[in-house]
Amino acid sequence: NAGVMQNPRHLVRRRGQEARLRCSPMKGHSHVYWYRQLPEEGLKFMVYLQKENIIDESGMPKERFSAEFPKEGPSILRIQQVVRGDSAAYFCASSPSREGTQYFGPGTRLLVL
């Protein structure tokens, strides 16, 4: 059973461009979480999704950020008009149930120039 997969592993964008981060959960997992790790800071929750539904987006910045988890395909975290402060490692985790262990992917490291 392959682990949580994220791509790309590294992403470089210029200010104002869009960034799309993808997360494929483990097989059989329908719960996906996104976290962000800013330089020199701890991991912070962003959003929790279950197939086709956003369950909790209390950690998402109000503007420019959106997430989806369609019926088919990976979960997508989208950042529009990126700014330098968006540079961070973005981690996705999946779980088979709402109360189960969260398994993390390797992360996508976003650098905004």
Place this chain on the structure above:
Amino acid sequence: KQEVTQIPAALSVPEGENLVLNCSFTDSAIYNLQWFRQDPGKGLTSLLLIQSSQREQTSGRLNASLDKSSGRSTLYIAASQPGDSATYLCAASMEYGNKLVFGAGTILRVKS
């Protein structure tokens, strides 16, 4: 608002030593608590998960305990090895399995 604190921030020990990492949380109404390991530039590896109804969990040389009343969890590593060098994170889940609130981590270095 739940806050998770880990001490020490960094720890350096000689190989073979037993060690304890500490984690405290402000709101005792947690659903579960997880310990993770993060290697530089890598993702997180789940080490142990303790449900709120449990007192401890063991896996190999690792033992994690949970005391909800005092708002504390400890990760005990026996007979440490250089390969144990990493950042150790604890995270509390507040609601019925939901978002994790992370501590800042303890950076562990085991010297050979």
